[in-house]
Amino acid sequence: MARPRPPLAPLPPPLLFLLLLAAGAAPAASQQQVPLVLWSSAGDLWAAETxxxxxxxxxxxxxxxxxxxALRKGPRTVLLFLQDKLSIEDFTAYGGVFGNKQDSAFSNLETALQMAPSSLxxxxxxxxxASTLTSYLKEKLGASPLHVDQATLRELKLNDTLPALLLLRLPYTTSSGLMAPKEVLTGNDEIIGQVMSTLKSEGVPYTAILTAVRPSRMVRDLSLVSGGVGRHLLGEDSEAKTQSPPLTSLAPVSYNDTEPRILFWARNFTVTYNxxxxxxxxxxxGTPTLNMTGSSWNSSFAQLVxxxxxxxxxxxxxxxxxxxxxxxxxARSWFTMDRIExxxxxxxxxFNSSHVTAPSAYSFHCQYVSSELFNEGLLVASPDSSWHVSLQNFQIQAFNLSGGNFSYASDCASFFSPGIWMGLVTSVIMLFTFTYGLHMILNLKTMDRFDDHKGSTLSVPLME
Structure with a gap:
């Protein structure tokens, strides 16, 4: 079914055609989104409520x-930073816009947004x-995309009156996989900073767009999906599903001031020294005598001692x-377990534990949170440390507790678990075997001639 078209913002035929082709795959792609950031040297391009x-x-x-x-009221020079892969969680995992600049992989992007008269x-x-942006901008500007880099950008002589579409491709990770995603994102951010400095020095008005061809990871937060209903069994009580109770009779640790503030639980909690x-x-x-002296809580910081x-x-x-x-x-609050001391x-x-993160309205759950390498732990200590921490079936929440119970858990497990991969590989092998066997059966051929035992026998006269 074709999507309804409002009277505003008519789409050009190429973009509309591509979107109609994508509509058939909408159920599979509805859970995949990419962030898109726009900023311009011109002011008042977008209202604050947008x-x-x-x-x-x-x-x-x-x-x-x-x-x-932006194209109607803004500059005619459009700069498209097109990254191979990018997701919302990349901003929160590796620094985030308007986060801590000293440890952020997006410091130059943050500076550009803060200094831009208009941003969205x-x-x-x-x-x-998002993947059809190049075709859309080409149609609207009437200019073919020009692939540039930092070196060629300095050699270009841009004219304010003529439209120009400058395309810069930014990688998400290297083909060798030797560089961490944060290092690649930091390198991309440096490219953005250098390009912005070049345009500023030449006094060229511009509109810049940063987005990606595809997401770098599947959306783990189901509330971002349109509808936000999540996955559940038929007939299951939705209210009972919103909390994840402990799996044993041991009660979780609960720090209270006027009401429960911090919840922590694990099936197994061990500390190793030498x-x-x-x-x-x-x-x-489950121990009422647990000493939690020194614990504290406010709306942005929590400490469980x-x-x-x-x-x-x-x-x-x-x-x-x-x-x-x-x-x-x-567009939401996220909590992070910064460290364990x-x-x-x-x-x-x-122990650095910055990878333990989830939306603040959720709890965080992981099968293993450990400093041991064989457990693919999320805790990182100095290489010469004699201490190790291991938590099995770990769950924690320090913000937005409801009734002293854990909220819906944001799990650290990836979508494609080893079991799913084994099932997929086995299914492919069985399908290949079945297809090969069917091909062999369909290509069987009978003999064209064969002996008829009921007919007369063939006699061969002897020559004397």
Missing amino acids: QAHEGHITPDLQLASYLEA ILPSVDWYA NEMRDLTELTF MTYDNVFGSFLMVKFILSSQYYPVS IFSKNTHVV
Whole structure:
């Protein structure tokens, strides 16, 4: 079925044709979006209310209306930064726009947005619509895309009166896979900064667009999907599904001031020092005498402190440090477990745990959170550290608790688990075997001539 067309922002035939072709694949692609960021040297291109609200997926027609406004009122020089892959979670995992500049992979992008008279951030754009940007801009500007880099951009003599579409391709990761995604994103951000400096030095008015050809990962947050209903079994109580209770009789650790603020639970909690392991599970969960002195909470920072006596000879103190921050690019607040700290035997060790992150309205769950390499742990300590921490079936939440229970869990597991890959490979092998056998059967041929035992026999006269 064709999508309805509002009277505003008519689409050119090439873009409309591509979008109609993509409509047949809409059920499979509805959960895949890419962020799109626009900024311009011209002011008042987009009204303040056009910023996308939380969970909104920008469709093709709405995106066309934003671009139509920029091309009609803004500069005729359009700069398209087209990255191979990019997702909303890349901003939150590797720094985020308007985050900490010292540890951000998007510092130059942040500076460009802050200095731009006009900017527009669309956290979730249908990636089929984003992938047709080049064709759309070519049709609207009447200019073919010119592939440039930092060197060729300095040699170009741009004319303000003539339209120009400059295309810069940015990789997401190298083909060898030796560089981490954050390093590649940081390199891409440096390219953006150099290009912006070149345009500024030459005084060229511009409109810049940053987006991607396809998402770098599947959307893990089901509330971003249109409808936001999530996955559940038929007849299952939706209210019961919103919380993830512990799997054993041991109650989770709960820090309260006027009401429950921090919840923490694990099936197994162990700490190892110089190959000497201590199981803290029974000492932590379901124990009313657990010492949580030093714990604190506010709307943006949480600290869970647990102290154990007579562990490793004296005492052991474990701190979970969490923070919550609003990210305009993802249009929501996310919390991160920044680090785990251990104090004992006059030593202090810090485990970086910044990969433990989830929307602040959710809890975080992972099958293994460990500093051991064989568990693919999310905790990172210094290479010479003698301490190790391991948590099995780990779950934590420090913000937006409801009734003292865990909210819906954002799980660290990837969509394609080893079991799914095994099933897919086995199915492909069986399908190939079946197809080959069917091909052999269909190509069987009978003999053209054969002996008739009921007919007369063939006689051969002897020659004398």
